[in-house]
Amino acid sequence: MRLSVRFWGVRGSIASPGAAMAEVGGNTSCVEVTAGEQRIVLDAGTGLKQLGEALRGPREVTLLLSHLHWDHIQGLPFFSPAWTPGSRLRVLGSRSTSTPEVSLEEALSRQMRAPHFPVGLSAMPARLSFEELGEGASFALGEAQVRAQRVHHPDGVMAYRIEHGGASVVYATDVEPGTDADDALAALAEGADLLIHDAQYTDDEYEGRNGPSRRGWGHASWQAAVRLAERAGVGRLVLFHHDPGRTDAEVAAIERSAARARPGTIAAREGLEVRLPGGLARAA
Numbered sequence: 001m002r003l004s005v006r007f008w009g010v011r012g013s014i015a016s017p018g019a020a021m022a023e024v025g026g027n028t029s030c031v032e033v034t035a036g037e038q039r040i041v042l043d044a045g046t047g048l049k050q051l052g053e054a055l056r057g058p059r060e061v062t063l064l065l066s067h068l069h070w071d072h073i074q075g076l077p078f079f080s081p082a083w084t085p086g087s088r089l090r091v092l093g094s095r096s097t098s099t100p101e102v103s104l105e106e107a108l109s110r111q112m113r114a115p116h117f118p119v120g121l122s123a124m125p126a127r128l129s130f131e132e133l134g135e136g137a138s139f140a141l142g143e144a145q146v147r148a149q150r151v152h153h154p155d156g157v158m159a160y161r162i163e164h165g166g167a168s169v170v171y172a173t174d175v176e177p178g179t180d181a182d183d184a185l186a187a188l189a190e191g192a193d194l195l196i197h198d199a200q201y202t203d204d205e206y207e208g209r210n211g212p213s214r215r216g217w218g219h220a221s222w223q224a225a226v227r228l229a230e231r232a233g234v235g236r237l238v239l240f241h242h243d244p245g246r247t248d249a250e251v252a253a254i255e256r257s258a259a260r261a262r263p264g265t266i267a268a269r270e271g272l273e274v275r276l277p278g279g280l281a282r283a284a
Contacts, residue, residue, distance in 0.1 A: 002165030003276040004034040005194065009047020010268040012174070012200050012219065012241035013071055023248040025270025028071040029173055029241060031196065035144035035164035040064060042160065042171045047270065048075025058086030062141055064148075065093030066173055067157040068107050077112050077119070087126035094133050094148075097156035105130040133158065149188045152179040153218040161188050167276035169194040170234070173241045176217070177224040189232035193276045196268065197225035199239035202254070222254050226262045237265040238274070 009027030017026040028045030041051065041063045052075075055061075059081040066072055081087040093104050102110075108130075109121040121128075137148040144164040151159050152175060159172040170189045175181070175198050189195050199222040204210040206221045220228075222239050229237040239258060242251055255267040266272075266280070274280055 002035075002167040003162070003169055003193075005169055005196075005274040005276070006032045006034075007047075007268045007270055007272045008032060008051045009043075009045040009075070010240060010242055010270060011045075011071075011244050012198070014244050015046045015071075015074075016244035020247040020249075023269065024242060024246075024251045024267070026244075027270060028074065029066070030075060031171060033162055033169060035162060036142055038062065038142040038144050038164075040141060040144065040146075040162060042066070043072045043173070044074070044076040044079070045071050046075045046078075049078040049080075050270075052078065052080035052082075055081055058084050058088075060088045060090075062090045062092065064146070064158075064160055064171075065091065065104075066159070066171070067153060067155060068093070068096050068104075069155065069174070070111075072174075073108060073111060076108060077117060082124045082126045082128070085125045088129075089124075089126050090129050090131070092131045092133055094150070094156060094158055098154075103130070104132050147188060149184050150181070151175045151185050152177075152181040154216075157218075159185055159188055161192065168192045169196065169274075169276065171196045172228075173198045174218055175220055177220050177228065182228075186228060186232045189228065189234055191233055193235040194238065194274055195225075195229050195232065195234040195236070196238045196240045197228060198241045199225045199254070199258075199267075200241050200243045222258050223261070226258055226265065229262060229265070235264075236274070237262060239265065239267045242267070 009030035027047035029043040030047030031042040033040040147161045170192045198220045200219040201221045203223045258265040
């Protein structure tokens with residue numbers, strides 16, 4: 001196995017528990033990528049808590065943050081390895097474009113201060129490190145190669161491409177199409193085996209034909225995700241960052257429409273695994 005991808009949180013904006021969302025899952029963004037000996041986690045939404053509970057003993061984890069909006073960082077205070085002596089947590093990401101004076105570490109520390117949280121980031125016994133990424137950063141994590149690319153979203157966002165053993169996965173959440181960043185994202189995703197792409201809306205929702213216009217809100221429609229996948233020539237498309245109000249039945253309906261438009265397209269669900277090369281598996 002070259003790359004293994006597992007989804008721990010697939011919702012956007014806010015966690016959405018409830019019976020109507022149970023099959024897809026209600027946790028916000030968190031994706032685990034295993035590349036050889038490296039455990040790479042994409043985003044620290046509320047799904048990070050479930051991932052932490054699945055890990056036992058001291059761990060070495062690399063966390064790549066797309067950006068600092070709350071649905072992508074709220075799981076960090078509840079991540080078990082961060083509270084386990086002997087663990088190492090390496091956090092990489094970029095500063096918000098709207099508050100460039102605030103460091104990555106400081107931004108994460110602020111959510112764990114009064115009046116928001118009772119215990120500070122400094123109380124975590126794991127060895128923590130914070131590294132800020134610039135535009136177009138490229139670096140190695142063990143034998144895996146990672147590229148970061150800034151795309152369009154309010155306050156800024158990074159998309160990532162991870163390559164290992166001849167396989168590749170691209171993570172592009174919270175990206176809005178129709179901007180100058182489209183070309184950069186298409187180049188980042190070109191020929192990838194797997195593209196995980198924001199699909200919070202439909203075209204009708206995005207354009208305001210069904211409710212208020214979502215233009216400028218920083219997200220894509222599932223149709224835009226399909227168009228980007230076609231343009232970049234990726235292998236499989238996974239729709240991600242589902243709207244918190246989207247029921248299981250509604251996500252399934254979008255999945256069917258997207259699969260007709262681009263065969264093989266699937267919607268991300270908690271517990272879904274994708275193995276590259278290989279296929280899909282549903283975790284117990």
